[in-house]
Amino acid sequence: DAKTTQPTSMDCAEGRAANLPCNHSTISGNEYVYWYRQIHSQGPQYIIHGLKNNETNEMASLIITEDRKSSTLILPHATLRDTAVYYCIVRANAGNNRKLIWGLGTSLAVNP
């Protein structure tokens, strides 16, 4: 099962872009990168996912390197409400890899 590593914590000033990195060097060809966030013991919330191409939605952008061994989640204009733990996980699209491995995530603090 592919695993991910993320920095334990990060800070960001309100209104600035928050760039959260994730390493997934053992990712295999059919595994997608998913990002979720968890705000203070609430249930995690889906943000975005991608395979090879960069993706953007109303919440964030996802930049995946060409070798797919790392990715960056970008919150373009961070607000105080974006303070949360951000999880990067990989998930197989098919086949027998049916486990989900969540690391400890990155605790993002957005400061006024």
Next chain:
Amino acid sequence: DSGVTQTPKHLITATGQRVTLRCSPRSGDLSVYWYQQSLDQGLQFLIQYYNGEERAKGNILERFSAQQFPDLHSELNLSSLELGDSALYFCASSARDLGGPTNNEQFFGPGTRLTVL
């Protein structure tokens, strides 16, 4: 509101006891996932059901069991409880099976906070 409901919200019990946590998935979702989150820990995937069948297993203890019923709601049974079982237990649902198409994000419920004294 994700559309996933979990009951009860809080549960306090004693060591050695047995409890049942309940989850109702979003309308139309066929997959249900159970997770455990201990204090200051990440999410530990326990088990997944799809349309009534067990499909994936994580680090679920033998003292724990789960099932998904024909109406798609799921229950997680925890028995012979120990102090270390105190945690937040989350249920999530998705439209499809774990190994299915990419647009299969999980929607999480608010969790059940279990305290074992």
